[in-house]
Amino acid sequence: MKAYVVMEGLTNVQLITNLVPQDIRPQITVVPVGERANLSSVARTLLVIRRKPVAALVNANTVDEKSVLEKRQETEGLLRAMSGGVPFKVFMLVPEIETLLFNAPEAIERITGQQLSADNLALSRHDPRQVILQLGQNKSDIIEQIVSGLTTEDLSLIRESSPMRELIEFLSEKLAPQPQTV
Helix, strand or coil, X not given: CCEEEEEECCCCHHHHHHHCCCCCHHHEEEEEECCCCCHXXXXXXXXXXXXXXXXXXXXXXXXXXXXXXXXXXXXXXXXXXXXXXXXXXXXXXXXXXXXXXXXXXXXXXXXXXXXXXXXXXXHHCCCHHHHHHHHCCCCCCHHHHHHHHCCHHHHHHHHCCCCHXXXXXXXXHHHCCCCCCC
16 A cells, blocks of 8 residues: 655655654655646546655644634535545644644754743744744755754654544554455
């Protein structure tokens, strides 16, 4: 069996790949969706053509609970309409994927060599990408630098947070060997 993880943005493929446990990593294909493509469209295409489980990682781009719920429901509706019974699940990243890195703030500090202030931590709940970009000398590489510098312990901390824990559970369940019916 194989499964797909569809996510917005090209820069965080390595983060998601690193966060997927090694035992199921070979069965996962992370599909980054660029600025011009639509995540729902790519996920629907995979459901229809590949007929394999799809996990959609959606940046909420907001912390407003009502807006997050609406975006989740809209994405689920679009995927359900084309799934034909193929398993899928939508995972909301509130407000965006860089939020995951703040589940290991000590790692960010260690890798960047800068302390996160109380203001940084407060702002990270609303605009984590901006906080990270402010920490780097070379803004275009800072996220990749942090992702590359994450230790096994850092990755474990992030895996235990929502929605990564749920993503891993979904993938593990869908990729588990199915009993043969005789």
